[in-house]
Amino acid sequence: MTKLAACYDHPRYWNIAFSDETVPEAEFVNAAALKYCSFPVRKILEPACGGGRQVIELARRGYEVTAFDLNPECVRFTESELRRHRISARTLVADMCQFDFNEKFDLAHCFVNSFRHLLNEQSATAHLRQVASALRPGGLYLLGLHLLPPDAEEFDCERWTIVKGKTRVTTTVRVLEFSRNRRIEVVRFSLKVSTPDRILRASTDHQLRIYRADQLKTLLRRVPEFQILGVFDFCYDIQQPLLLNDDLGDTVLVLRRCE
Template sequence: MECDFFESAFKQFGEGQFRRVLDIGCGGGRNVVEMAARGYDVLGLDNNEKSLKYLEKRLKRRDLGAEILTADMANFTLDKPIDAALCTFNTFRHLVSENDALSHLRSVAKALRPGGLYILGFHIIPLDADPECHERWTAQHGKTKVTTTLKVVRFSRAERREILRFNLHIRKGDEVLRLKTEYPYRLYTGDEFRKLLRKVPELEIREVYDFWYEIDHPVPFDHELSDAVFVLQKKVDA
């Protein structure tokens, strides 16, 4: 669904041909693998070497090619321009300081060619949002069943930060593996993101969507927006 949306956005908002695509904070490479399978020249960027090694194995199994870069998403440079950058499902919120978030947007703007797109998705936290959050979902592939539980264990508007705890319960036949991790996310209201984006004038909002990824159904960028997907474009004269 995400990659279908990316391609639709390239056609609807992009200028020129879209071939070279950067997936930021790519992790195990969900989008890298799919976009490579669709014929794009993909670059996967992450600072987790274990995840990138896993991605390399996935690409090899499917006989696909992609460029892998171990780098910090807060500050990176590329050897040649990209047509599009992708960063979805809250990866951006791992940048917990204003300086890192700003440096990241400037790095993306520098890497994009004029007219290129940055598709950025993350949760906006409205002022009236309930700080309590507890979610659980399950996925199964063959004999492997994975249950993920997410819980907010700390929430501070003053610090613009929340701490999330992820629990993974993995069952494969009679084998069970349990994993737990916690990490911080930066909080954003819509106005806070607008203020940040104004500091990077090379990028402008072309349209806003939600996590349904329906290209024909944009949503208002208002105080009710929570699941946000921004289609940003580098100005042609930038």
């Protein structure tokens, strides 16, 4: 049995863990582009792309994708997957709060709570402003995150297994610490990977910022460059817009860069 260090250093398995989400997310990108964007969406930006699940999926669908992550291992893996699939996209190592491109994008997206790695209001605001300045006026930002309604279970634990070929990945997400005052929870992500040859384990404790619906609205008011066009959940049903309120847990915002 080999002990692995950190989940994000193993993007291959992270990608498998979230592979059931990849097509619904990509379909949602298509649907949101058609419904909410007044021009054809061609150029897409993905901050915090991880192992590039969406980079591959959207590049394959014909979009021009630029994607970055703070973790060089994630970027290296994404590049190797692009070569393996013989498709192209631009990838780089960069920080969600500090990036600059000499071009404007039609749409940006960031799914699966990556945004909650930004642990305070300043960095969350800085990120939103950076994305807004990277978008064309009228461009969209699709932002996915879990909200924590006031009556939600705080010390939650979730586990699921995905099998791809001969690889079986079991993911466990367990809340270890929780402070509504500091708006931080510590979440342990654990991967158990079984292949015919061996079993690998990885585990990392991440601090994530907590958001209630009203806290997310307050943050968005600080970034008037964005207007909320639609609110959805992780069913990704573009026909079923929801309300941003305390009934909502899994949340996907469609934000529009104001003209």
